[in-house]
Amino acid sequence: MSHVLTLIGNSDTELTQDHVDAVAAAIGTKSAPTWLKQNHACDLPLEAADTSTIDAARIALKGAALDVVCQPVVHRRKKLLVADMDSTIIEQECIDELADALGIRDAISEITERAMRGELEFEPALRERVGLLKGLAESELQRVYETQITETPGGRMLCATMRKHGGTCALVSGGFTFFTERVAKSVGFTSNQANTLLVENGALTGEVSDPILGREAKVSALKSLASDLKINALETMAVGDGANDLGMIGEAGLGVAFHAKPVVAAAAPAQINHGDLSALLYIQGYRSDEIVNPA
Numbered sequence: 001m002s003h004v005l006t007l008i009g010n011s012d013t014e015l016t017q018d019h020v021d022a023v024a025a026a027i028g029t030k031s032a033p034t035w036l037k038q039n040h041a042c043d044l045p046l047e048a049a050d051t052s053t054i055d056a057a058r059i060a061l062k063g064a065a066l067d068v069v070c071q072p073v074v075h076r077r078k079k080l081l082v083a084d085m086d087s088t089i090i091e092q093e094c095i096d097e098l099a100d101a102l103g104i105r106d107a108i109s110e111i112t113e114r115a116m117r118g119e120l121e122f123e124p125a126l127r128e129r130v131g132l133l134k135g136l137a138e139s140e141l142q143r144v145y146e147t148q149i150t151e152t153p154g155g156r157m158l159c160a161t162m163r164k165h166g167g168t169c170a171l172v173s174g175g176f177t178f179f180t181e182r183v184a185k186s187v188g189f190t191s192n193q194a195n196t197l198l199v200e201n202g203a204l205t206g207e208v209s210d211p212i213l214g215r216e217a218k219v220s221a222l223k224s225l226a227s228d229l230k231i232n233a234l235e236t237m238a239v240g241d242g243a244n245d246l247g248m249i250g251e252a253g254l255g256v257a258f259h260a261k262p263v264v265a266a267a268a269p270a271q272i273n274h275g276d277l278s279a280l281l282y283i284q285g286y287r288s289d290e291i292v293n294p295a
Helices: 019-027 051-060 094-101 103-117 121-132 138-148 155-165 179-186 215-229 245-252 261-268 278-281
Strands: 004-009 036-037 043-046 067-072 080-083 168-176 193-194 197-200 203-207 236-238 256-257 271-272
Touching: 004 019, 004 215, 004 278, 019 043, 036 067, 036 245, 051 103, 080 155, 080 215, 094 103, 094 121, 103 121, 121 203, 138 179, 138 278, 155 168, 155 179, 155 215, 155 261, 155 278, 168 179, 168 215, 179 193, 193 271, 203 271, 215 245, 215 256, 236 245, 236 271, 256 261, 256 278, 261 278, 271 278
Parallel strands: 080 168, 080 236, 168 193, 236 256, 256 271
Antiparallel strands: 004 043, 004 067, 036 043, 067 271, 197 203
């Protein structure tokens, strides 16, 4: 079998045998399904697949809130994960949370949303938003991290499992190092890269250090990390939600749009629209008994 189609449930929607049977009939496979986790994730082997395979599977599911991913079997289990942070590994956009401390959340979040949808160039949009943060006390960053930032469920499980099986997990964000350093340590990433907010006399200057880490820098980071590990692109996975993630999503062996903006979901080879970050393990074929669940 050259391809595999994976069905993944979530905390709200159980994957049933009826779902599996309906999809198997729709995509024309008679191969026995492999349950990765009972009532949650299942593989259907395929002799071949094309762009119509996913469409047929989704039609067969009749609107059920289940994720569907189809990919080649070769290099399915990845050796490198490169992940975006904001609205991917964490549930917030850090810059919007910082803006909240100054009472300008609406002004900044509108720019953030437009940039993530691809309507604005990332670098000037970032500089504009950071400029609006001028004067924010440096101490507010720690307060925001402790009180307003929450991890997306499944992230620790994702990193711990991939690391146990020899993989490397890197956090590469267009956000800020203050947050990536803390999130990477908490969630279990091997390394992190982001932009640095400049501080003077205990307050933000309204500037970030050059060069800006944006779309092209994320692609470069993916390539550099793969080169350091001596692996090829097919052995990598990239995940993100915004337009500045499109480059690395396209460059990776498997690019995943995670609860993403429409422009990203439309372009990504794989989409997770309903599940949490543990779905990225089932995509790789990990069984429930192989998954590490940190305390």
